Amino acid sequence: MALRKRHILLIVALLLAFIGMATAAISILNGNVISPSESLDIDSYKIAGIDVSAHNGNIDFAKARAAGTEFVFVKATEGATFRDSAMNSNLRKAHEAGLKTGVYHFFRFDVDGVKQAHNLLKAIAGRPLSLPLVIDVESHTNPYTPADIVTRKIHDMVDELTAYGYPVIIYSNKKGFDNHVRDEFADCGVWLCSFTQPNRGKNWTFWQYSHKGSIPGIDSDVDLDLWHGTASEWQQYTAKTEKAISVANMLYATINANRLR
Structure with missing residues (x-):
């Protein structure tokens, strides 16, 4: 027995x-x-969004909005010269669908930070946005560069953007955060890429929790994101950001009038 x-x-x-x-x-x-x-505890976060680029193909943002998507970060630029071919159409269609919009720049480790800042600023060309400008920092596809050099170049880009008054967020995964973001950029928001639950007590703003999401309106896999805050805080956050970016756009256009022609 x-x-x-x-x-x-x-x-x-x-x-x-x-x-x-x-x-x-x-x-x-x-x-x-x-x-x-x-x-993953995602249901307790009330504001959901996505981030997209030309790789996601033709997107029906109205369907995405109807399915509960509140915001979208659109790829704008990379390095000193590259611009995403779908940026203009993605921003226009997302805005028409009623989504809160933002843009991100893929940071190149081997390119001057100030030049990268101006590539992004010329690309957005005074567009109204509801979310801070994002600098995407990750080693994937980047050449090996000593961490201190990369961090200095990121600082150069951040300083150039914030000099005009643009609010900035740093996006990174755990490796990039540990190498370049931790204990740096105190005045920037943090957008975490993590497939495990982030610490609620940490000072992060957005959380990207999947690269393999599926939502109506997008035929390909899509990155899924969450806002770290309440619905009322979201309204205050986006309203404040819209005002800051509007003022920064005017300042940038005034100072760089000849360069933008």
């Missing part, structure tokens, strides 16, 4: 282990690499 009981307990243990491995596998297939015992 004792032997039979031990066999039963062994079978139960093996079944539990199998279920755990299956759960982990499903999580990986869904694009969220999380431990079997951990689930």
Whole structure:
């Protein structure tokens, strides 16, 4: 009888282990690499959004908005010269659909930070935006560059943007955050890329929790994001940002009138 009981307990243990491995596998297939015992608490965040680029193809933002998408960050630029081919149409259609809009710049480690700032500013060309300008900092596709040099170049870009009054957010994954963002850029917001639950007590603004999202209006996988705050705080945040960007746009246009022609 004792032997039979031990066999039963062994079978139960093996079944539990199998279920755990299956759960982990499903999580990986869904694009969220999380431990079997951990689930992402996304339902408690009330403001959801996406970030997109030309790689996402033709987007029906009205369908995305109807499905609950509140905001979108659109890729604008990269390095000193590159501009995303879908930036103009994505911003226009997202604005028409009633989404709060922002733009992001993919930071190149081997390019001067001030030049990157002006590439972004000339690309947005005074457009009304509801969200801060984002600097996307990640090592993927970037050449190896000593961390201190990269951080200095990011500072150069941030300083150039904030000199006109633009609010700035730094986007990064854990590696980029540890190498370039932690203990730096105190006046910038933080947009975390993390497939595990971020610390609610930390001072982050947005959380990108999946690269493999699926929403109406987009045929491809899409990045999914959440705002760290309440609905009322969101209204205050976007209203304040819209005013700041409007003033910064006017200042930039005035100072750089000849350069923009």
